[in-house]
Amino acid sequence: MTNSIHDMGGMHGFGPVEIEPDEPQFHADWEKRVVAMMRGMGATGQWTLDGFRASMENLPPLTYLSVSYFERWCRGLERQVVAHGLVGEDELTAGRALRPGIRLNRKLTLDDVNKGGVRTFERPAPAPARFKAGDSVRTRNINPTTHTRLPRYARGKLGTVEVVRGCHVFPDSAALGAGDNPQWLYAVVFAGRELWGEEADPSIMVSIEAFEPYLMPA
Amino acid sequence: MPADDHAHDHGSELSEMQLRVRALETILTEKGYVDPAALDQIVENVETRIGPHIGSRVVARAWADPEFKRRLLADATEAVNSVAEFDPVGAHLIAVENTPQTHNVVVCTLCSCYPWPVLGLPPVWYKSAPYRSRTVIDPKGVLAEFGVALPAGTDIRIWDSTAETRFLVVPMRPAGTEGWSEEALAALVTRDSMVGTGLPKSPEANSPGAL
Numbered sequence: 001m002t003n004s005i006h007d008m009g010g011m012h013g014f015g016p017v018e019i020e021p022d023e024p025q026f027h028a029d030w031e032k033r034v035v036a037m038m039r040g041m042g043a044t045g046q047w048t049l050d051g052f053r054a055s056m057e058n059l060p061p062l063t064y065l066s067v068s069y070f071e072r073w074c075r076g077l078e079r080q081v082v083a084h085g086l087v088g089e090d091e092l093t094a095g096r097a098l099r100p101g102i103r104l105n106r107k108l109t110l111d112d113v114n115k116g117g118v119r120t121f122e123r124p125a126p127a128p129a130r131f132k133a134g135d136s137v138r139t140r141n142i143n144p145t146t147h148t149r150l151p152r153y154a155r156g157k158l159g160t161v162e163v164v165r166g167c168h169v170f171p172d173s174a175a176l177g178a179g180d181n182p183q184w185l186y187a188v189v190f191a192g193r194e195l196w197g198e199e200a201d202p203s204i205m206v207s208i209e210a211f212e213p214y215l216m217p218a
Numbered sequence: 219m220p221a222d223d224h225a226h227d228h229g230s231e232l233s234e235m236q237l238r239v240r241a242l243e244t245i246l247t248e249k250g251y252v253d254p255a256a257l258d259q260i261v262e263n264v265e266t267r268i269g270p271h272i273g274s275r276v277v278a279r280a281w282a283d284p285e286f287k288r289r290l291l292a293d294a295t296e297a298v299n300s301v302a303e304f305d306p307v308g309a310h311l312i313a314v315e316n317t318p319q320t321h322n323v324v325v326c327t328l329c330s331c332y333p334w335p336v337l338g339l340p341p342v343w344y345k346s347a348p349y350r351s352r353t354v355i356d357p358k359g360v361l362a363e364f365g366v367a368l369p370a371g372t373d374i375r376i377w378d379s380t381a382e383t384r385f386l387v388v389p390m391r392p393a394g395t396e397g398w399s400e401e402a403l404a405a406l407v408t409r410d411s412m413v414g415t416g417l418p419k420s421p422e423a424n425s426p427g428a429l
Binding site for chain 1: 238246251264325
């Protein structure tokens with residue numbers, strides 16, 4: 001879902017930012033296991049990072065807001081393994097495997113983790129970039145019911161291309177399992193007043209990282 | 219609501235979550251999808267290898283070495299990976315420099331994208347609804363909650379991390395640190411100053427000779 005609760009930019013009413021002094025990296029041991037499982041299962045290639053983001057965005061809004069960040073990851077992971085036929089709901093209920101696993105092409109090994117490796121989302125460009133730094137652009141007013149990375153507050157707005165980042169995996173396609181569908185990516189900057197109206201603070205500029213299909217010449 | 223969020227974020231349902239997470243890991247392990255030793259190593263790497271100490275050293279190097287700073291601002295991934303003492307970072311790291319004219323702040327309104335390799339795991343506030351919702355519309359109000367008041371006339375630039383590009387703010391080098399070593403400079407660079415919600419520590423209280 002795109003117009004869901006995760007798309008929070010510009011909303012009011014959530015109160016002040018709560019800052020925890022000397023905050024630890026984790027607040028409970030189970031959070032560590034969730035991070036590790038997320039990485040381990042992500043490496044199996046059964047879904048993409050944006051597919052995983054979509055599974056959390058599709059949580060009911062009240063659930064999304066009321067559970068902690070790593071619990072959201074845990075629930076997203078449970079949804080993904082069930083949706084991809086790797087684990088049955090009955091197994092989640094039982095808390096143990098009731099059937100053998102299906103065969104996966106990839107599994108993250110200790111050796112893989114030790115080797116590390118640098119991940120890139122850049123891909124060969126199927127076509128030249130349509131825009132260059134300095135171009136005026138208007139973001140499209142799109143409202144897909146599937147995953148997108150164009151936030152609501154920045155739709156239909158006039159901005160300026162600041163940097164051409166390269167050609168990257170397109171999240172809107174990757175989330176659906178529809179392949180990388182590489183698209184040019186740009187830093188597009190907007191005046192605060194373009195986003196928030198004439199009474200907004202004139203000293204504010206906001207940029208998003210926008211894929212070419214989100215943009216029109218202006 | 220914020221009070222509830224707070225309680226949740228600090229593990230009030232710890233035992234329930236512990237059971238739920240243990241069940242999931244048991245199932246994934248029994249079905250042969252994950253290797254527990256690999257998972258243990260991931261946790262160890264996250265706990266010991268990454269964190270804001272990396273970013274602090276990168277910023278300190280940029281303050282001390284103009285050529286490194288030029289490379290960092292041109293291509294942060296390339297610059298960080300060119301220094302043998304630093305662990306390699308993933309592609310698409312972007313360094314943005316604070317100046318007297320412009321102060322940079324990083325947010326992810328859609329989820330919680332954050333430069334893990336140089337700053338470690340994001341703090342709870344970075345992932346919270348108040349920060350994600352308000353930073354793009356009321357950055358001055360948000361900065362005030364962090365105790366940051368910028369000089370009048372400073373522009374604020376918000377970077378919403380909506381793709382796989384990740385942002386590291388290079389704060390301004392505090393005056394009075396001429397001739398300091400990189401180690402001494404790194405001690406001034408806080409995590410929040412590299413997100414844009416803080417400023418470096420004052421050199422007076424943290425000079426290499428001070429107690």
